[in-house]
Amino acid sequence: MLPRQLFRLKRSMNETLDPQLESWVPSAQDPATPFPIQNLPYAVFSRTDGDAARRIGVGIGAEILDIRACADAGFFEGEALTAARACSGDTLNPLMALEPRYWRALRHRVSHLLSIAQKHLFSSLESQVFVRQKDVRLHLPVEIHNYTDFYSSIHHAMNVGKLVRPDNPLLPNYKHIPIGYHGRASSVHSGPMTIRRPFGQVKAADQEVPQFVPSRALDYEVEIGVFVGQGNELGRPVTIDRAGDHLFGFCLVNDWSARDIQTWEYQPLGPFLAKSFATTISPWIVTSEALEPFRAPFARSDEDPAPLPYLTSKENSERGVYSIQVETAIRSARMREENIDPYVVSKGSADSMYWTFAQLLTHHTSNGCNLVPGDLLASGTISGVERCSWGSLLEVTRRGQDPLELPSGERRGFLEDGDEVIMRGWCRREGARSIGFGECQGIVAPAVG
Amino acid sequence: MLPRQLFRLKRSMNETLDPQLESWVPSAQDPATPFPIQNLPYAVFSRTDGDAARRIGVGIGAEILDIRACADAGFFEGEALTAARACSGDTLNPLMALEPRYWRALRHRVSHLLSIAQKHLFSSLESQVFVRQKDVRLHLPVEIHNYTDFYSSIHHAMNVGKLVRPDNPLLPNYKHIPIGYHGRASSVHSGPMTIRRPFGQVKAADQEVPQFVPSRALDYEVEIGVFVGQGNELGRPVTIDRAGDHLFGFCLVNDWSARDIQTWEYQPLGPFLAKSFATTISPWIVTSEALEPFRAPFARSDEDPAPLPYLTSKENSERGVYSIQVETAIRSARMREENIDPYVVSKGSADSMYWTFAQLLTHHTSNGCNLVPGDLLASGTISGVERCSWGSLLEVTRRGQDPLELPSGERRGFLEDGDEVIMRGWCRREGARSIGFGECQGIVAPAVG
Numbered sequence: 001m002l003p004r005q006l007f008r009l010k011r012s013m014n015e016t017l018d019p020q021l022e023s024w025v026p027s028a029q030d031p032a033t034p035f036p037i038q039n040l041p042y043a044v045f046s047r048t049d050g051d052a053a054r055r056i057g058v059g060i061g062a063e064i065l066d067i068r069a070c071a072d073a074g075f076f077e078g079e080a081l082t083a084a085r086a087c088s089g090d091t092l093n094p095l096m097a098l099e100p101r102y103w104r105a106l107r108h109r110v111s112h113l114l115s116i117a118q119k120h121l122f123s124s125l126e127s128q129v130f131v132r133q134k135d136v137r138l139h140l141p142v143e144i145h146n147y148t149d150f151y152s153s154i155h156h157a158m159n160v161g162k163l164v165r166p167d168n169p170l171l172p173n174y175k176h177i178p179i180g181y182h183g184r185a186s187s188v189h190s191g192p193m194t195i196r197r198p199f200g201q202v203k204a205a206d207q208e209v210p211q212f213v214p215s216r217a218l219d220y221e222v223e224i225g226v227f228v229g230q231g232n233e234l235g236r237p238v239t240i241d242r243a244g245d246h247l248f249g250f251c252l253v254n255d256w257s258a259r260d261i262q263t264w265e266y267q268p269l270g271p272f273l274a275k276s277f278a279t280t281i282s283p284w285i286v287t288s289e290a291l292e293p294f295r296a297p298f299a300r301s302d303e304d305p306a307p308l309p310y311l312t313s314k315e316n317s318e319r320g321v322y323s324i325q326v327e328t329a330i331r332s333a334r335m336r337e338e339n340i341d342p343y344v345v346s347k348g349s350a351d352s353m354y355w356t357f358a359q360l361l362t363h364h365t366s367n368g369c370n371l372v373p374g375d376l377l378a379s380g381t382i383s384g385v386e387r388c389s390w391g392s393l394l395e396v397t398r399r400g401q402d403p404l405e406l407p408s409g410e411r412r413g414f415l416e417d418g419d420e421v422i423m424r425g426w427c428r429r430e431g432a433r434s435i436g437f438g439e440c441q442g443i444v445a446p447a448v449g
Numbered sequence: 450m451l452p453r454q455l456f457r458l459k460r461s462m463n464e465t466l467d468p469q470l471e472s473w474v475p476s477a478q479d480p481a482t483p484f485p486i487q488n489l490p491y492a493v494f495s496r497t498d499g500d501a502a503r504r505i506g507v508g509i510g511a512e513i514l515d516i517r518a519c520a521d522a523g524f525f526e527g528e529a530l531t532a533a534r535a536c537s538g539d540t541l542n543p544l545m546a547l548e549p550r551y552w553r554a555l556r557h558r559v560s561h562l563l564s565i566a567q568k569h570l571f572s573s574l575e576s577q578v579f580v581r582q583k584d585v586r587l588h589l590p591v592e593i594h595n596y597t598d599f600y601s602s603i604h605h606a607m608n609v610g611k612l613v614r615p616d617n618p619l620l621p622n623y624k625h626i627p628i629g630y631h632g633r634a635s636s637v638h639s640g641p642m643t644i645r646r647p648f649g650q651v652k653a654a655d656q657e658v659p660q661f662v663p664s665r666a667l668d669y670e671v672e673i674g675v676f677v678g679q680g681n682e683l684g685r686p687v688t689i690d691r692a693g694d695h696l697f698g699f700c701l702v703n704d705w706s707a708r709d710i711q712t713w714e715y716q717p718l719g720p721f722l723a724k725s726f727a728t729t730i731s732p733w734i735v736t737s738e739a740l741e742p743f744r745a746p747f748a749r750s751d752e753d754p755a756p757l758p759y760l761t762s763k764e765n766s767e768r769g770v771y772s773i774q775v776e777t778a779i780r781s782a783r784m785r786e787e788n789i790d791p792y793v794v795s796k797g798s799a800d801s802m803y804w805t806f807a808q809l810l811t812h813h814t815s816n817g818c819n820l821v822p823g824d825l826l827a828s829g830t831i832s833g834v835e836r837c838s839w840g841s842l843l844e845v846t847r848r849g850q851d852p853l854e855l856p857s858g859e860r861r862g863f864l865e866d867g868d869e870v871i872m873r874g875w876c877r878r879e880g881a882r883s884i885g886f887g888e889c890q891g892i893v894a895p896a897v898g
Binding site: 145151171176177179180181182183184186187199200201203209210211212235258261264266267269270272273274276277278305308309310368369370371372375448 | 594595600620622625626628629630631632633634635636638645647648649650652658659660661683684686707710713714715716717718719720721722725726727754757758759812813815816817818819821824897
């Protein structure tokens with residue numbers, strides 16, 4: 001390890017990540033909580049009783065710490081206070097727009113406040129600054145101005161490619177350029193979300209003309225999303241060495257897809273209505289800092305071409321690929337009736353990404369395109385080598401040819417009405433405290449025509 | 450003509466469109482003005498002297514009428530006042546979000562105020578409510594949340610198709626489904642705009658690996674854009690018979706394109722960085738109402754398949770295809786030095802669109818996708834049958850193989866640094882007063898690496 005890398009690692013492995021650190025909040029001491037003091041994810045919430053105003057909070061155990069209430073109580077000063085003041089609205093965009101030192105200052109201070117020795121600070125204030133997660137609704141935490149979806153899992157690209165081009169699954173550009181497309185920002189919502197089965201034009205191979213019918217090939221895609229922090233001006237690319245400073249935090253993404261609509265519409269300009277009817281994200285944003293202990297090496301083999309210089313950081317250590325385990329489960333209406341647990345269809349890991357998030361961000365701006373705070377960049381479906389790690393039904397059932405059997409005995413080529421899709425994300429590593437993303441949830445409702 | 454159609458036509462051919470109507474504003478009486486009283490386009494402006502605040506105005510001849518100043522002067526009441534109050538900010542989004550009856554009320558009242566008999570109303574107020582267009586800067590008039598680009602000129606699709614698939618230029622889906630993709634909203638600006646030549650990955654056929662270099666195939670595309678007025682809720686499509694009520698107004702669009710970047714990146718998910726570095730729109734928004742006299746019939750032949758029912762209005766007369774003439778001119782740096790006028794490369798017409806704007810909007814929402822006020826939908830390159838009507842250099846020069854000669858003697862396969870691209874739009878028809886769109890302008894600046 002180079003000395004500079006070591007320095008970075010030391011600086012980043014700061015006390016907010018110390019695996020021994022405990023919070024005085026009892027529910028945060030539970031080894032099974034996704035939100036120990038090492039995580040501190042952000043959310044936008046409103047109380048279900050009384051005041052329905054949206055507020056910004058930090059998850060700790062089974063509680064939420066209300067940032068504005070803490071600021072009112074005089075808990076912050078300096079850069080942490082500036083950051084806390086940016087949390088007085090109803091979205092995280094103003095905080096995201098600040099420089100990372102403000103994010104760090106707020107995290108550091110919140111971590112300190114919640115650490116075991118500081119309980120006395122709260123005494124009578126506890127009921128004012130905390131709210132239980134079960135007493136709130138979570139909202140879309142960010143005003144998402146632009147949403148870009150990438151295609152950065154090489155195994156997913158290979159699986160999909162095999163279905164359309166068995167002899168030549170991977171296109172020649174794949175290993176050289178991060179493939180992505182603009183998604184629809186307006187239909188991104190945080191779960192739990194009801195997904196209305198979309199109508200669309202579909203044409204079977206044996207039909208002369210298309211029909212306008214409800215999709216019969218509704219699918220999910222499990223992805224990781226990153227929210228852009230500071231933006232960049234039009235015409236001013238972000239270099240790969242600075243890209244990490246623009247990555248605010250991460251969430252789970254379900255990129256719902258109607259495969260039959262996609263097949264008919266996507267040539268020559270790419271997916272459009274097959275995707276734009278809904279995208280669901282998990283409501284918690286896990287910060288880049290919380291993910292530091294879970295950085296992963298490139299998922300490349302020595303035979304793969306080296307990235308072009310604009311995508312190669314000086315230290316070969318840019319931030320952006322993390323060992324985030326994602327699992328996707330399905331629960332049908334019958335399973336809910338019969339009290340059967342959701343059935344885990346796949347478990348994958350974001351460390352199978354062929355491109356890092358830093359590379360995706362730098363590539364996105366390399367033509368001068370301006371990103372703005374709160375833009376969402378998604379990884380594309382996270383799939384690994386094995387079938388049990390494939391992140392969509394398209395792959396798992398080979399376009400429905402090889403249906404899945406649910407514990408209720410029902411079979412699924414694609415999703416049926418009433419099916420619930422639940423995605424979960426975790427980071428686990430020896431020597432670090434495990435942190436979780438919470439859930440990304442959606443349920444399929446029948447088409448309305 | 451059916452009685453109901455006749456009624457519609459009569460209702461829409463209201464007094465604000467009377468070709469005999471004259472304004473008391475002298476410059477609006479000039480037969481060459483793009484902004485006679487029959488037009489009344491909206492813009493967002495700020496004075497170049499003194500107060501730099503952005504305000505909403507209506508173009509009339511060589512002047513702008515300041516809507517807020519008129520409201521302050523007590524010129525509005527009822528629905529017109531509600532609409533004028535929605536014009537007190539610095540974007541048109543709040544006005545767009547209102548129901549069309551408010552748009553109509555404001556237009557009707559402004560038309561009345563500016564008509565020849567009403568000069569006396571202004572007397573001492575004239576200097577407060579008018580500003581000369583030469584004394585203002587125009588700004589992006591709308592906060593564009595989402596930008597969608599379609600592909601609705603069949604001649605353009607055919608021309609581009611011939612370059613890649615000479616034997617089979619039109620894909621099988623083209624005549625059945627409006628093809629479109631999500632564009633990048635953040636990089637849409639109103640002209641005049643400096644376009645930084647983008648860097649990007651390009652790979653020549655004889656190269657083993659791509660290079661990251663400034664684009665050598667920078668192009669323009671002349672399009673018509675429509676701004677969405679009222680939005681629709683997620684999961685609630687807009688039917689074709691209601692689509693017209695969601696079309697607020699129109700502008701010119703230059704969808705700058707880097708063809709070499711596009712060729713390498715676009716498979717399988719469509720154009721991305723080849724487009725997202727910049728999109729320029731003309732700063733004036735010509736309302737749907739002003740365009741009523743220029744509605745055109747479908748550009749379909751009887752052999753073309755009938756649109757599916759969800760894209761067929763009961764009256765076969767939905768709003769959305771207009772005879773808007775667009776022309777594109779180039780002026781190189783040398784031409785500017787030598788005082789040579791811009792060279793008109795092409796003249797096309799929006800009535801060559803295969804799909805109407807109403808069909809584009811309905812199709813966009815047909816899967817439940819929600820549109821929001823201020824969303825921009827663009828037609829795609831407007832090209833006709835003849836070479837002189839082709840709306841991009843890709844088509845005109847057949848990907849640079851057949852360069853264009855400028856009056857300065859310079860040759861152009863694609864755009865060079867210093868080239869200015871100027872698009873203009875006009876509606877002209879016997880029996881109607883001609884109205885113009887103004888200009889959509891951009892100039893190419895060298896890449897900075």
